[in-house]
Every structure is written in structure tokens, then in C-alpha cells.
Amino acid sequence: MGENAEHTRVPSPEDITQAEKYKEEANKFFKHQNYDAAISLYTKAIELNPTIAIYYGNRSFAYLKTECFGYALIDATKSLELDRNYVKGYYRRAAANMPLGKFKLALKDYETVMKARPKDKDAKLKFTECNKIVKILAFEKAIAVEENKKTIADSVKLEAMTIADEYTGPKLEDDKVTLKFMQDLIQWYKNENKLHQKYAFKILLDIKVLFMSQPSLIDITVPDNEKFTICGDIHGQFYDLLNIFELNGLPSNTNPYLFNGDFVDRGSFSVECIFTLFGFKLLYPKYFFMSRGNHESATMNHMYGFEGEVKAKYSAKMADLFTEVYNWLPLAHCINEKILVMHGGLFSRDDVTLKEIREIDRNRQPPDEGLMCELLWSDPQPQKGRAPSKRGVGIQFGPDVTKNFLKLNNLDYIVRSHEVKKDGYELVHNGKCVTVFSAPNYCDTIGNLGAFITLTGNNMRPTFTMYEAVPHPNVRPMAYANSLLKYMYQ
Incomplete structure (x- = not known):
């Protein structure tokens, strides 16, 4: 998967240059919706230079597109370990948590994005939508406890x-x-x-x-x-x-x-x-x-x-x-x-x-x-x-x-x-x-x-x-x- 392929050695100038080339090539494949090829190239970039947050962020995005939410989550988290100010890392991590039903964790990351980009309409939309889901689920949970044994089937007339x-x-x-x-x-x-x-x-x-x-x-x-x-x-x-x-x-x-x-x-x-x-x-x-x-x-x-x-x-x-x-x-x-x-x-x-x-x-x-x-x-x-x-x-x-x-x-x-x-x-x-x-x-x-x-x-x-x-x-x-x-x- 690539996460374990990181080198502990310091990348050489040649490695750094080649990794950038791999990233640019990967971006082109991503743009044409060839996500598997993009993932492969982002992985090569990471192997040569595992210190760049954006490589993980981009690969996380490609994993999201192929519904590998577990891998996307790992990459987004790694990108934030490398750069706490990498806003897209929070976006990606929230996007990976949403389809896994981890709405509260997603909300926390969308909140971080909002604070970093208070005028970003897209960030506000995502935060608002996610917040709505969290509130609805909390309400439904409370209702379910109240109604206990009643079923929807019983209420259909x-x-x-x-x-x-x-x-x-x-x-x-x-x-x-x-x-x-x-x-x-x-x-x-x-x-x-x-x-x-x-x-x-x-x-x-x-x-x-x-x-x-x-x-x-x-x-x-x-x-x-x-x-x-x-x-x-x-x-x-x-x-x-x-x-x-x-x-x-x-x-x-x-x-x-x-x-x-x-x-x-x-x-x-x-x-x-x-x-x-x-x-x-x-x-x-x-x-x-x-x-x-x-x-x-x-x-x-x-x-x-x-x-x-x-x-x-x-x-x-x-x-x-x-x-x-x-x-x-x-x-x-x-x-x-x-x-x-x-x-x-x-x-x-x-x-x-x-x-x-x-x-x-x-x-x-x-x-x-x-x-x-x-x-x-x-x-x-x-x-x-x-x-x-x-x-x-x-x-x-x-x-x-x-x-x-x-x-x-x-x-x-x-x-x-x-x-x-x-x-x-x-x-x-x-x-x-x-x-x-x-x-x-x-x-x-x-x-x-x-x-x-x-x-x-x-x-x-x-x-x-x-x-x-x-x-x-x-x-x-x-x-x-x-x-x-x-x-x-x-």
C-alpha cells in the first residue's frame, strides 16, 4: 500500500527532484480519473521523499475516489503529522471519516478547516452539513431510547x-x-x-x-x-x-x-x-x-x-x-x-x-x-x-x-x-x-x-x-x- 515503504534516510537532491516529477505525473492521471495509476505514482514520490505532506494528501484524495477510506484516513493523518497547517489534510481526513459513519470526528476536522479559512464558503457548507447530520443522529438516538420497543412496521396503517x-x-x-x-x-x-x-x-x-x-x-x-x-x-x-x-x-x-x-x-x-x-x-x-x-x-x-x-x-x-x-x-x-x-x-x-x-x-x-x-x-x-x-x-x-x-x-x-x-x-x-x-x-x-x-x-x-x-x-x-x-x- 505504500505506507510502510518510507525510507528513514534523508532524500538526496535527485530524489527530491524525481519525487516532484512523479507527483506532477500522478496529478495528470488523477485529472483524467485514472486513480490507480495516480496512487502508484504518488507512492513512488513518497518512497523517494517521505517528508512532504502534499504527497500523502494527494494520495489520500485518490484513495477517496477509489473508496479506500481506510487508506485515505491513514494518509490524511500522516500528512497532518508532517504539517499541522496543511488544511487539505483536515479536509481529506473528514472526507474519509464521513462514509465510515464517524461524523463527530469529521465535524472536528471541518471545524479546524473553518477556523483556518473563515471566509471559505465550501468549508462552511461542509461544516454545516456535517453538523446537521450529527444533530439528527443525536436526536434519533434520543427518540429511539424513548420509544424503545415500538417499530415503524407497527405504526403503518x-x-x-x-x-x-x-x-x-x-x-x-x-x-x-x-x-x-x-x-x-x-x-x-x-x-x-x-x-x-x-x-x-x-x-x-x-x-x-x-x-x-x-x-x-x-x-x-x-x-x-x-x-x-x-x-x-x-x-x-x-x-x-x-x-x-x-x-x-x-x-x-x-x-x-x-x-x-x-x-x-x-x-x-x-x-x-x-x-x-x-x-x-x-x-x-x-x-x-x-x-x-x-x-x-x-x-x-x-x-x-x-x-x-x-x-x-x-x-x-x-x-x-x-x-x-x-x-x-x-x-x-x-x-x-x-x-x-x-x-x-x-x-x-x-x-x-x-x-x-x-x-x-x-x-x-x-x-x-x-x-x-x-x-x-x-x-x-x-x-x-x-x-x-x-x-x-x-x-x-x-x-x-x-x-x-x-x-x-x-x-x-x-x-x-x-x-x-x-x-x-x-x-x-x-x-x-x-x-x-x-x-x-x-x-x-x-x-x-x-x-x-x-x-x-x-x-x-x-x-x-x-x-x-x-x-x-x-x-x-x-x-x-x-x-x-x-x-x-x-
């Missing part, structure tokens, strides 16, 4: 919601999701219409009851010669979700699916994605599966757009109900006792069993550490052992960690998602750790392919189908994201 005659959209039949309803819903959404709030609330209430009845780890049996499909992150890219169904068929009793977390956020059609997926889960509860991702959480939804989208299309109450529902999403799935599927990855200790995963008490917001956190946040690394996460949450685990986990639990391999891959998928750890990512041209900028996995009950080897992004209506990604998140990387 469906009978009070009337459906006007002019509503011509999809309708539940006898309060149930049917195949016709799902087909109508997909067409309705394609035409950029909104499902009536009464039906939307009904789906959420029903899906909550269904998820509550399930364990944290679900066992799936795929019979011989029958197909099973695993999809990775969708991230609100509704038209790409429909393309998966075009390529692979609609979900059914004979065409089962598992969607492996991060259904929402970033893409601005997250509401359409989640109601489509929840609808299929209700229609085919034993043949359609959903795992929780790290973005099925209140903090992520607040920052990355889902909360804003639900409020814009429906209401704050529905946004709160989604949070309640997400708390009950299963955390992992085990297929034919041979493949474990989770959103993030493996663990900070070697003795974790499937039984222990099955017994996780999941009805809560994802914690900052422990099994639940690591299932949602961890990533593989090429080198052996474990390392702190580039994201600042979860861990990074090596091929030996994967091998030991599989051996202990008598599994063949793991499937996870959570990371953009150029081809939509990647095999690492001698093929024992498979990543699948199903949102092509992520955020309309990355240019990656999407992919999904198919396998059969008697041939558990993964087959990959890759596809390009399809056109979508002119609503840009992150359209509903928290304004602070939109501005803080500037």
Missing part, C-alpha cells in the same frame, strides 16, 4: 391509504404478489412510473415478516442438473437488473436466484430495484434469495442516496421502515453444503464455523467489528495472512485464511461481491474465492462489465456470463445522495 381511481399501475391481488403483478410492475417501472404507496408499504410489511422467520445463514439445495444463478451488487441500476432477467430469464420456481447484497445506493433507480427484488422474494420465497450488503444500512443509505430517493419518491417514514427491514436480511447462504456466499468476506479469526454464522443476532445496524461486520465488509488480498482493510472497516484476508476456513467447514469455495471488477468477476486464492459484481459501467463512469454466475446442482463449478451496461433514463447516479458526499471529494 394500510387501511388509511386510499387508492384513487386514476391509478392505473400494478395492483396486488388479494393483498398478494402474483406473477402478473411482477410483470406489470417491471413494465410500469420501465415507463418511469411509481408503485402506489399502499402496495409499496404492504410489500415492505410482508417481506419483513418473511425475513424475520429466517436464520442468519440460509441453506439452499440445488438439485442435480438444475440451474442456480448468483448475482452481485446491483446498486440501484434498475435497467441493468432488467437486462440480467433478459439474458437469464425471470426468476421462477425453476429459475432460482441469489442476489448478494448492495441492491441500493449510488444508482438513482434504487427504489425500483428493491421493490422488484422484494416482490420476487415474496412470489418465490423458496427459490429467490437475498443477502445483506454493507449498503443495506442506515449510514450508507443516508450518505449514498437511497434514503434521499425514498423520501423523494415516498416518505421519511418509508425510509425508516426500509432500515427496519434491512436489519432482518440474512447475512449468508450455503449452497449444497459446498459453497458459502456472503457480500464481503472472511474473518479476523481462524475458528469461525457455519454454526456460529447461523447463530449471529443480526437484527441491528452493522457493527464496526466482529463476524457480522466482516461478512459485510471484508475483502481478499493476494498475500498471506490478514491486514487492516483499505476501506477502514472489516479486514483483508489472504489465500491461507480462505484455505483454512474452507477446510474447517468442509466447503469447496466462497462467493462474494462488494468490489467492482473489470470483467464483472474475479477468481483469486487458487480459484477458491470468487468475486461477482453485477452493476456494469458502475456509476456511469467506471466502464466495467457486469457478470452473474450460473451453476448446476451436480456441477458446482461457476460459469460466468458477462454483459455491458444498457441505456437508462437521464437521471445521473448519486442524484439523491447527501449533498455533503457530492461536494466533499472536491
Whole structure:
């Protein structure tokens, strides 16, 4: 990563000159959004001259752009150790803490920036927005303590919601999701219409009851010669979700699916994605599966757009109900006792069993550490052992960690998602750790392919189908994201 590559020797004049050249070259790559190349060059500059705060500050910014918030945090902190007056260091550190949900720490740094630049409008905006979040969270915490056991679901009064005659959209039949309803819903959404709030609330209430009845780890049996499909992150890219169904068929009793977390956020059609997926889960509860991702959480939804989208299309109450529902999403799935599927990855200790995963008490917001956190946040690394996460949450685990986990639990391999891959998928750890990512041209900028996995009950080897992004209506990604998140990387 570069942090450990610093030299203790004093840089020579040649080193100093070359480091500056690397920085200038890196800045050009950064400008053209080639952040990985920029990071590599900033790292070279740091190796030659580790005494310059701006090198760390710039690399921190590039890490922010690639969502390596853990690395960004380390670099921003290092830049401030080298130069306490380096104002951009405080900016970067605050920007790294925000998506990690560490709003109070971010606020402290924005306050420092404000004091250093009292006339800076941008600094004032960021401080004000961050302060607002801190106050809202404190208020919500106080309310939650007061209300204690009451749930949002209990307070929803469906009978009070009337459906006007002019509503011509999809309708539940006898309060149930049917195949016709799902087909109508997909067409309705394609035409950029909104499902009536009464039906939307009904789906959420029903899906909550269904998820509550399930364990944290679900066992799936795929019979011989029958197909099973695993999809990775969708991230609100509704038209790409429909393309998966075009390529692979609609979900059914004979065409089962598992969607492996991060259904929402970033893409601005997250509401359409989640109601489509929840609808299929209700229609085919034993043949359609959903795992929780790290973005099925209140903090992520607040920052990355889902909360804003639900409020814009429906209401704050529905946004709160989604949070309640997400708390009950299963955390992992085990297929034919041979493949474990989770959103993030493996663990900070070697003795974790499937039984222990099955017994996780999941009805809560994802914690900052422990099994639940690591299932949602961890990533593989090429080198052996474990390392702190580039994201600042979860861990990074090596091929030996994967091998030991599989051996202990008598599994063949793991499937996870959570990371953009150029081809939509990647095999690492001698093929024992498979990543699948199903949102092509992520955020309309990355240019990656999407992919999904198919396998059969008697041939558990993964087959990959890759596809390009399809056109979508002119609503840009992150359209509903928290304004602070939109501005803080500037």
C-alpha cells in the first residue's frame, strides 16, 4: 500500500527532484480519473521523499475516489503529522471519516478547516452539513431510547391509504404478489412510473415478516442438473437488473436466484430495484434469495442516496421502515453444503464455523467489528495472512485464511461481491474465492462489465456470463445522495 515503504534516510537532491516529477505525473492521471495509476505514482514520490505532506494528501484524495477510506484516513493523518497547517489534510481526513459513519470526528476536522479559512464558503457548507447530520443522529438516538420497543412496521396503517381511481399501475391481488403483478410492475417501472404507496408499504410489511422467520445463514439445495444463478451488487441500476432477467430469464420456481447484497445506493433507480427484488422474494420465497450488503444500512443509505430517493419518491417514514427491514436480511447462504456466499468476506479469526454464522443476532445496524461486520465488509488480498482493510472497516484476508476456513467447514469455495471488477468477476486464492459484481459501467463512469454466475446442482463449478451496461433514463447516479458526499471529494 505504500505506507510502510518510507525510507528513514534523508532524500538526496535527485530524489527530491524525481519525487516532484512523479507527483506532477500522478496529478495528470488523477485529472483524467485514472486513480490507480495516480496512487502508484504518488507512492513512488513518497518512497523517494517521505517528508512532504502534499504527497500523502494527494494520495489520500485518490484513495477517496477509489473508496479506500481506510487508506485515505491513514494518509490524511500522516500528512497532518508532517504539517499541522496543511488544511487539505483536515479536509481529506473528514472526507474519509464521513462514509465510515464517524461524523463527530469529521465535524472536528471541518471545524479546524473553518477556523483556518473563515471566509471559505465550501468549508462552511461542509461544516454545516456535517453538523446537521450529527444533530439528527443525536436526536434519533434520543427518540429511539424513548420509544424503545415500538417499530415503524407497527405504526403503518394500510387501511388509511386510499387508492384513487386514476391509478392505473400494478395492483396486488388479494393483498398478494402474483406473477402478473411482477410483470406489470417491471413494465410500469420501465415507463418511469411509481408503485402506489399502499402496495409499496404492504410489500415492505410482508417481506419483513418473511425475513424475520429466517436464520442468519440460509441453506439452499440445488438439485442435480438444475440451474442456480448468483448475482452481485446491483446498486440501484434498475435497467441493468432488467437486462440480467433478459439474458437469464425471470426468476421462477425453476429459475432460482441469489442476489448478494448492495441492491441500493449510488444508482438513482434504487427504489425500483428493491421493490422488484422484494416482490420476487415474496412470489418465490423458496427459490429467490437475498443477502445483506454493507449498503443495506442506515449510514450508507443516508450518505449514498437511497434514503434521499425514498423520501423523494415516498416518505421519511418509508425510509425508516426500509432500515427496519434491512436489519432482518440474512447475512449468508450455503449452497449444497459446498459453497458459502456472503457480500464481503472472511474473518479476523481462524475458528469461525457455519454454526456460529447461523447463530449471529443480526437484527441491528452493522457493527464496526466482529463476524457480522466482516461478512459485510471484508475483502481478499493476494498475500498471506490478514491486514487492516483499505476501506477502514472489516479486514483483508489472504489465500491461507480462505484455505483454512474452507477446510474447517468442509466447503469447496466462497462467493462474494462488494468490489467492482473489470470483467464483472474475479477468481483469486487458487480459484477458491470468487468475486461477482453485477452493476456494469458502475456509476456511469467506471466502464466495467457486469457478470452473474450460473451453476448446476451436480456441477458446482461457476460459469460466468458477462454483459455491458444498457441505456437508462437521464437521471445521473448519486442524484439523491447527501449533498455533503457530492461536494466533499472536491
